[in-house]
Amino acid sequence: MNRTAFRLPAEWEPQDAILVAWPHAGTDWAPRLPEVEIAYVALVSAIARFERVVICVADPDLRRRAGRQLAAAGVQPSQVHFVELAYDDTWLRDSGPVTLVDESRGRFLLDDFRFTGWGGKYAAERDDALIDGLQSAGLFAAADHQRIEFALEGGAIEADGHGSLLTTWRCLHQRHPRMERSAIESRLRQTLHATRVLWLEHGYLEGDDTDAHIDTLARFAPDGSIVYQACDVVADPHHAELARMRDDLAALRDIQARSYPLRALPWAQPIREGSRRLAASYANYLVVNGGVLVPAYGDPADAAAAAIIGDAHPGREIVQVPCRPLIGQNGSLHCVTMQLPRGVLA
DSSP, X not given: OOOTTOBOOOTTSOEEEEEEEOOOTTSTTGGGXXXXXXXHHHHHHHHHTTSEEEEEESSHHHHHHHHHHHHHTTOOGGXXXXXXXXXXXXXXXXXXXXXXEETTTTEEEEEEEEOOHHHHTSOOHHHHTHHHHHHHTTOBSSEEEEEEEEEOOGGGOEEOSSSEEEEEHHXXXXXXXXXXXXXXXXXXXXXXXXXXXXXXXXXXXTTOTTSSOGGGTEEEXXXXXXXXXXXXXXXXXXXXXXXXXXXXXXXXXXXXXXXXXXXXXXXXXXXXXXXXXOOOOTTOOEEETTEEEEEXXXXXXXXXXXXXXXXXXXXXXXXXEEOTTGGGGTOOTTTTOEEEETTOBO
């Protein structure tokens, strides 16, 4: 098979659906399940306004439970497709398929990277088999499945659709401590059909156990800018590190050797559970057909963040989704979702 025509599309390109997995008592959501289910109902309701939602469920009982909750919220059944299979947890940005497209032939390639539970932090055997399970369930149409024995999560990479990847050295070095940067970059270029890899040397959020996933820090936007999480509170421990990350971003150049316009997102006030600070990033937004879903944390900065993201995505409706329950497990709405490009579904 000739794979050279495949490319990794940008998130703002047309989609068939968004993929999620419903939380249940066998996942890490168990201690906070009622409030997390409310958050999932709000998230799926928001997505369903724009496109279909494919929902993984562990068993028929969970399918019925999720269906009842969504119906009560007014979600049309035609907008939801359930798939029954086993999973460890619901962070499908990282365990779901990274889908490459070949428009010339109407083909798709499901990159199935090894999922290690973010470097062995958590059990991940069932999540690592999720893509194979989805394909076996007949979810995909003209899609080839490529298993790749290289640890990588979808949240660790950001694509502009034109061959540029943005990622962080902190994360990729943690996953592959014995590999040189050039070897990691070569593997990314090969498996994702990228023409270049742009590295950030700085940037992290307390409460993030992904080792600095790019989707919590900086995102390409269709207007050619980069939207990034800033911290303007000098006394905050993040201030210096995110300022250095901004310098990293300012030094980057696009494919025409121009600097990227940068859009700084406001900083949410600290949210804590006991002594643990939670990673309330506004950069963890989700682009859907005709809209952008933006995290809301019940913070005064929510509205300003939504406005900035809206400016970077002209012509799209901006919808704020309450995400306070999600960050209790160290992620937000982008982390629990994965887009499926137009045409890939059966």
